[in-house]
Every structure is written in structure tokens, then in C-alpha cells.
Amino acid sequence: MELTGPGASFRRQGDVAVVELPRPVLDTQVKQALLDCVRQAGQDGTARSVLITGSTKAFCVGQDLAEHATALADGADAAFATVRQHYNPLIEAVRALRVPVVAAVEGACVGAGLGIALAADLRVAGEGATFATAFTGIGLAADSGLSGTLTRLAGPSRAAGLMLLGNRFTATEAARWGLVHEVVPDGTATEAGLAMATRLAQGPTEAYREVKTLLRDAATADPAHVLEQEADAQLRLGGTRDHRAAVDAFLAKQRPHFEGR
Numbered sequence: 001m002e003l004t005g006p007g008a009s010f011r012r013q014g015d016v017a018v019v020e021l022p023r024p025v026l027d028t029q030v031k032q033a034l035l036d037c038v039r040q041a042g043q044d045g046t047a048r049s050v051l052i053t054g055s056t057k058a059f060c061v062g063q064d065l066a067e068h069a070t071a072l073a074d075g076a077d078a079a080f081a082t083v084r085q086h087y088n089p090l091i092e093a094v095r096a097l098r099v100p101v102v103a104a105v106e107g108a109c110v111g112a113g114l115g116i117a118l119a120a121d122l123r124v125a126g127e128g129a130t131f132a133t134a135f136t137g138i139g140l141a142a143d144s145g146l147s148g149t150l151t152r153l154a155g156p157s158r159a160a161g162l163m164l165l166g167n168r169f170t171a172t173e174a175a176r177w178g179l180v181h182e183v184v185p186d187g188t189a190t191e192a193g194l195a196m197a198t199r200l201a202q203g204p205t206e207a208y209r210e211v212k213t214l215l216r217d218a219a220t221a222d223p224a225h226v227l228e229q230e231a232d233a234q235l236r237l238g239g240t241r242d243h244r245a246a247v248d249a250f251l252a253k254q255r256p257h258f259e260g261r
Helices: 028-043 065-072 076-096 112-119 146-154 156-165 171-176 189-201 205-218 223-238 241-251
Strands: 009-013 016-020 049-053 101-105 108-110 122-126 130-132 182-184
Touching: 009 028, 016 028, 016 189, 028 049, 028 076, 049 189, 065 076, 076 112, 101 112, 101 189, 108 112, 112 146, 122 171, 122 189, 130 171, 146 156, 171 182, 182 189, 205 223, 205 241, 223 241
Parallel strands: 016 049, 049 101, 101 122, 108 130, 122 182
Antiparallel strands: 009 016
């Protein structure tokens, strides 16, 4: 199934579910369409990875401030209802995807756009991409999970600097701080992201699902609980066709072929 419209689009490319933002500003139409597309990707039981990408000029610059100003005229309750109506469900939907998620970033990735990118498992960025939290610059704190993802990925001190000062940072800096997995020439992030998502789609899908769960829970779990979770995951994966076939392939000095089962 494909969903295509002015707000966002969903399509299948092989075993990869591709979610694309056609424009970088998050107005209500884009936010709702993006949420619908991510949910559709989650309901696609045969997709083995997901790619989230934007236009070649910019990934996402966050909230449409003109629309926000109009809503703000009716009061803060009206203006910020979108956080619980759109942003929170969107980030939760991305995090709930049970297959690997890659974000491909070109140009500006700011505010909620940064939150969306950091909700993915891996990020590929064009070398000219720029990032910023941006919220304190307009007298706000953060949404889209940024206070959590930045602290977890970059550490509390770096997260405090990025959120309080709001300085822009480059793709090279993002990679050095652990926020971006790969930096590629400008204009090729979507291609590189699709290549990465395709590689993941050809891998051991059930193992990836267990890895995502382990990584998600490890940040708050005590070490003994992590050990138990890992033991349970290994036991479950030991019964999969992919594990048994991979062991046989290793012993036969062949490359394994993963079916995702």
C-alpha cells in the first residue's frame, strides 16, 4: 500500500518502508500525514526496515511558527495541544517500530525535526547538514523527546549545552558526538540511507527486534536485569531459522542468508 499526499508519503521499496516529508515545515497537515505514514509503516508486517527522509534541501525545520502564532492568539492551550496530539504520538510511533529505522538528513534538522531524526535507530547526514535544538531561542524548553534522546546519545553535559545555548552544529560534530552514524556527500543522504536500510532489511530481523528492545531498556535497567534480558533474548533467537541457518553457513564457510524468521 502507498500513501501519497501533500503532507507526507509512504511507499515500499523492496523490503524497506519509506516515509518521506515533501517539505520541511511541520504544519498540521504535515504532522498528521507523517504520523499516519509512520503508523502505516508499523502496520506493514512484511517491511524489514524503515527509512525516514525529507527533501534534498532540508530534512525538517520543526514547527510552522506562522501557524503557531495564529493558534497562540487563542491561548497557550490551543497552541500547544499539538504536542500531545501530534508530536508525542509521532515520536512514540517511530520508537515503537519493531524493525530498524534509518533517518536520512539533508540541510537543516531543527527543533522537532531533530527529535524525529533522533527517534530513529541510525542517522545518515549530508556533510552540509546542520542541526539545532532551537527551542530556547523562542522561549521554550523542548518537545519531541529531545531532552531524553540527547541525554542518552550525547551525554548530560553535551545535552545541556545543546539545549541551553541552542547553538547550531554540523554533521561532522554530530557524528563525533554520537548523534549521526555516517556522513556522506551532500545530495546523497537519501541514497545512502536507503542502502543502509536495504542492508538491514536483508539481515536477521528477529535479532534486530531483540537488539532494539535491549538498547531501549538498558538505559534505565540495572545490570543484573540487563543480563537476564540478554539471556532471554538469546534463548528466543536460538530457536529462529535465521540463527540455525547462520551457524550452518559459518561452519560451511559460506555467507549466511537471512529470511527474517
